[in-house]
Amino acid sequence: MAVDEQLIQDIVQGVIAKLNIAENKDSLGVFQDMNEAIEEGKKAQKIIAGMSMDQREQIISNIRKKTVEQAEILARMGVEETGMGNVGHKILKHQLVAEKTPGTEDIVTTAWSGDRGLTLVEMGPFGVIGAITPCTNPSETIICNTIGMIAGGNTVVFNPHPAAIKTSIHAIHMINEASLEAGGPENIACTVAKPTLDSSATMMKHKDIHLIAATGGPGVVTAVLSSGKRGIGAGAGNPPVLVDETADLKKAATDIINGCTFDHNLPCIAEKEVVALEPIIDELMYYMIQNEGCYQASKEEQELLVKTVFTEKGLNRKCVGRSAKALLQMIGVEVSDNIRCIIFEGEKEHPLIAEELMMPILGVVRAKDFEDGVEKSLWLEHGNRHSAHIHSKNVDRITTYAKALDTAILVKNAPSYAALGFGGEGFCTFTIASRTGEGLTSARSFTKSRRCVMSDSLCIR
Secondary structure, three states: OOOOHHHHHHHHHHHHHHOOOOOOOOOOOEEOOHHHHHHHHHHHHHHHHOOOHHHHHHHHHHHHHHHHHOHHHHHHHHHHHHOOOOHHHHHHHHHHHHHHOOOHHHOOOEEEEEOOEEEEEEEEEOOEEEEEEOOOOHHHHHHHHHHHHHHOOOEEEEEEOHHHHHHHHHHHHHHHHHHHHOOOOOOOEEEEOOOOHHHHHHHHHOOOEEEEEEEOOHHHHHHHHOOOOEEEEEOOOOOEEEEOOOOOHHHHHHHHHHHHHHHHHOOOOOOOEEEEEOOOHHHHHHHHHHHOOEEEOOHHHHHHHHHHHEEOOEEOOOOOOOOHHHHHHHOOOOOOOOOOEEEEEOOOOOHHHHOOOOOOEEEEEEEOOHHHHHHHHHHHHOOOOOEEEEEOOOHHHHHHHHHHHOOOEEEEOOOHHHHHOOOOOOOOOOOEEOOOOOEEOOHHHHEEEEEEEEEOOOOOO
């Protein structure tokens, strides 16, 4: 069935028009004041905590259903509002969130039974969780977080990135609508109409917020970890991908470019730079150019990109999440729509290599041998311990690389997005807490451990 582009666009425009955030009073879960949002979330949490696992799962199932139904609308809203990303890829991300984010099945009980009785460890809710979400994956992160948090018996109050507030509000409204339809309460997810630094500070200091989950840059995570509350921090990364002479170079080129260009490089796990061993670097780049739609930038074009991509304050936000074609147009270079990535060879200190760009610009660093490659990859990852990737058929080298990088995610011989269950095994998340150690968060990450001991009873063996 053909997609009616104009119809979808009209729907998106209609939704955005309704979400006039200055006067928006009809969206479920949206309040003018953060204290009010937390209070309403607290009321809803009392109801959620009293529900059975089966009842919570019914709410989650309806959230999944609505996410699939509205995947295209949410994707188009996100791109239109922020100017970042690829609609087709964002649709896939919403489908992935709906299908592979763990629900109540992730909440497990541990038991010990012996001569002295029975001990249970069960996972209980924190209550109302405070969450900070980015503009790069706004609705995806909100939906993913809510599913996990509700599964654990919590509710959540979001302080979304202001640049994606309309998309975030639509996602929050959809979640509450799903809850009501499934027999749950409203306000299982809440936010404020105009999120600010002040509303974020209010949330972090509020007496009824005992856990804060932050998905964003290092500044946001630092603020959360300085709040005095329990924090889950999903910070920045600059994932390198190492390629050695044992790799299938054609496949490596395909996997690397597919991962790097997914949603125009917005995912924090995406390949940000390549470290290639000297014997194979030229062949690898040849396959990238000939087979994978890559444009090799000259020295002059690299300099123009540096001046365009960076400002005195840091990254030029108008470049983040833009296509390779759009970035090249900014420096006066016209290419076909088939060009999806800009590549070049450079030293590891090159600003387009050393800095996390979140753009389809991929620098390739030459390494004289495997040990040099590991050393350069380690330097480029900057100690974030977030994500790293490798293409090699040598198990010993893969093991050495994994131990040296010590990241929350390591993908071997596949695109980076395999780590999120897209073309790989495992569950999906958009909050990867490398800094605070949880790694890929799921429902159990948003619960606290409770031990219940029955001494000298209930042992029947």
